[in-house]
Amino acid sequence: MGWDRNQMAARAAQELEDGMYVNLGIGIPTLVANYVGDKDITLQSENGMLGMGPFPFDGDEDPDLINAGKQTITELSRTSYFDSATSFGMIRGGKIAAAILGAMEVAENGDLANWMIPGKLVKGMGGAMDLVAGVGKVIVVMDHQNKAGESKVLKECTLPLTGKGVVDRIITNLGVLDVVEGGLRIVECADGVTEEELRAATEATIV
Amino acid sequence: MNKIYATATEALEGVLSDGMLIAAGGFGLCGIPELLLQAIKEHGAKNLTFASNNAGVDDFGIGILLQTRQVKKMISSYVGENAEFMRQYLSGELELEFNPQGTLAERMRAGGCGIPGFYTKTGVGTQIAEGKEVKQFNGEDYILEEGIFADLSIVKAWKADDTGNLVFRKTARNFNPPAAMCGKVCIAEVEEIVPRGSLDPDTIHLPGIYVHRIVQGTHEKRIEQRTTRKREEA
Numbered sequence: 112m113g114w115d116r117n118q119m120a121a122r123a124a125q126e127l128e129d130g131m132y133v134n135l136g137i138g139i140p141t142l143v144a145n146y147v148g149d150k151d152i153t154l155q156s157e158n159g160m161l162g163m164g165p166f167p168f169d170g171d172e173d174p175d176l177i178n179a180g181k182q183t184i185t186e187l188s189r190t191s192y193f194d195s196a197t198s199f200g201m202i203r204g205g206k207i208a209a210a211i212l213g214a215m216e217v218a219e220n221g222d223l224a225n226w227m228i229p230g231k232l233v234k235g236m237g238g239a240m241d242l243v244a245g246v247g248k249v250i251v252v253m254d255h256q257n258k259a260g261e262s263k264v265l266k267e268c269t270l271p272l273t274g275k276g277v278v279d280r281i282i283t284n285l286g287v288l289d290v291v292e293g294g295l296r297i298v299e300c301a302d303g304v305t306e307e308e309l310r311a312a313t314e315a316t317i318v
Numbered sequence: 319m320n321k322i323y324a325t326a327t328e329a330l331e332g333v334l335s336d337g338m339l340i341a342a343g344g345f346g347l348c349g350i351p352e353l354l355l356q357a358i359k360e361h362g363a364k365n366l367t368f369a370s371n372n373a374g375v376d377d378f379g380i381g382i383l384l385q386t387r388q389v390k391k392m393i394s395s396y397v398g399e400n401a402e403f404m405r406q407y408l409s410g411e412l413e414l415e416f417n418p419q420g421t422l423a424e425r426m427r428a429g430g431c432g433i434p435g436f437y438t439k440t441g442v443g444t445q446i447a448e449g450k451e452v453k454q455f456n457g458e459d460y461i462l463e464e465g466i467f468a469d470l471s472i473v474k475a476w477k478a479d480d481t482g483n484l485v486f487r488k489t490a491r492n493f494n495p496p497a498a499m500c501g502k503v504c505i506a507e508v509e510e511i512v513p514r515g516s517l518d519p520d521t522i523h524l525p526g527i528y529v530h531r532i533v534q535g536t537h538e539k540r541i542e543q544r545t546t547r548k549r550e551e552a
Contacts (some may be wrong), residue, residue: 157419158345159492169546174348174539175476175490181346181399182545192488194495194523195345195371196427199420203440222443233416234398240446241420244439275443 112308113255113284113301121146122301123211123252123282132161134202134242136212137180139252143211153189155207157238159198162190179238199238203245210246212239214253214278216268219315221278221290223251224270236273243274255283255312262314264288264295285309294318321482321532326357326507329533333470333503334363337390341426341468341501342370342380343494346399347542349486350379351472353507353535358472359383367391369426369466369500371419371493373403378540384412393466395419399542418446421463423496428465430499430528435464471501474537475524478508479517482526495524505531 114122116139124146127133134155135143144154154163156178163178164185172183201207216224223243226236243249257263264281280298281288286309287298294316300309310317323329340358344350355374358366359382366389373392374381383389384402391413397403406412417425418440428436437460441447451462473494476487484506486494498504511534 156489158348159489166545166547168549172541172544172546173488174541175488177346177348177489177542179345181348181542183541183543184545186488192486192491194486194491195419195423195493196496199423203420203424203438232398232404235394235396235416236418236446237396238419240418240444241440244442245420272444 112303115284117142118302119252119282119284122287123250124148126209126211126250126280127152131208132206134207134210134246136210136239138213140211140213141180143252155198155201156184157198157202157242159193159195160186160190162187164190199241202238202241205245205247207246209248209250210242211250211252212242214251214263216263216265216270217251217253217278217281218265218268219290219294221276222268223249223273223278224268226273227271229271239273243277248279249274249277250280250282251278252282255285262312264313264315266315285312288317291318321530322480322511323531323533326353326533326535327360329505329531330354330357330361333505334358334361336363337365338363338469339367339369341466341471341497342368343473343492343497344379345371345489345492347374347379347540349474349490349492349494350374351474351507352379352537353533354472354505355379355382359386359388362388364388365390367393369393369422369468369497371395371422373397373400375399375542376402387411391415393417393422395422416446423493425463425466426493426496426500429467430496433465435462437461438463466500468501469503471498471504473498473504473506475506475508477510477512477517478506478529478532479512479514479526480532481514482506482529482532483517483522484508484524484526484529485517485521486523491523498524498528503530504528505533507533507535509537510534
């Protein structure tokens with residue numbers, strides 16, 4: 112029942128339109144690049160690159176060419192490089208059409224928490240706060256429930272926020288939800304998931 | 319005026335002291351001023367504050383200065399790759415100020431441009447906004463962030479000419495230009511110093527006005543996450 116990681120990534124890829132400049136987060140969002148098909152999408156890596164290519168072939172790794180996850184990558188014919196201030200200038204300035212990123216919690220008002228759990232090791236927010244505050248559309252891709260089976264789609268986030276009222280669309284293993292006035296609206300259910308099941312698995316208000 | 323120094327140690331002479339705020343370029347281990355960090359370790363200056371996106375790993379980058387307890391405080395966006403960092407932070411030996419990555423880059427750029435503060439939407443409604451002035455523009459909230467004015471900047475570039483004009487390579491540019499701009503004194507370590515006139519003036523990434531000292535050396539350029547694909551997958 113529901114979508115697996117790759118199916119979630121494939122569903123998220125449907126959000127992307129020809130000509131978009133997009134930033135993909137770490138984890139399932141990274142897989143979205145595998146499903147863009149013929150669409151002309153330019154991937155931004157916030158450490159200073161537009162036009163991110165695939166991983167290099169064995170032996171072709173270049174220490175001067177990494178993505179925001181610090182992985183070795185390659186360039187494309189369209190690639191451009193720039194410094195970090197310019198990179199976040201285009202993010203903060205709304206030039207990046209969409210960011211697809213993971214989350215620990217999302218609330219019905221669009222609040223997003225994905226950078227720290229109090230009492231646990233805090234690694235830092237990296238570029239996540241800048242991305243969610245600046246890009247055109249914020250799409251969250253995550254499991255609908257945590258390992259204990261509790262909803263991660265909440266009335267209110269319990270964890271420290273990454274951004275307030277920033278999420279536009281939530282794609283989970285159970286379906287797709289939009290943040291609208293008064294709560295969340297079901298856009299579609301994942302394969303084999305009924306609307307009743309999706310509602311039952313969701314703490315947030317569904318309108 | 320001669321900007322070229324023979325070694326990183328000589329380049330630091332007279333400009334490094336205890337308690338300084340140092341802005342360092344680099345993202346992860348990519349484009350970090352590894353020779354100058356090693357020379358700072360050997361110099362022994364302590365109680366240093368670093369504005370740097372990351373804190374290196376245990377035995378490379380700023381990590382080597384954590385081992386020797388030369389760092390008092392980090393201003394960073396992400397420090398997850400460094401176990402010794404976490405140990406010192408959790409035991410209260412090390413101060414940490416988290417900045418969103420774009421805010422950190424802009425704070426450096428702003429400092430270098432003589433801008434003491436700017437308003438940004440990044441972090442509004444989060445812990446980052448606590449204690450900061452909020453101002454509305456066109457009905458939306460923005461928070462005040464301050465420019466960073468560092469005592470010293472240490473950066474890594476690919477090529478320099480003797481006037482300090484710098485060219486970076488691929489994503490190794492990252493924080494280096496804004497870090498270079500915000501320091502009273504900027505030292506650049508480079509892979510190659512080329513003769514004046516051999517860099518195309520139209521392709522210089524950072525003009526030499528920002529760069530006071532230059533040192534050439536051999537860089538390890540360690541890779542943090544080596545990820546590849548097999549040729550047959552192509």
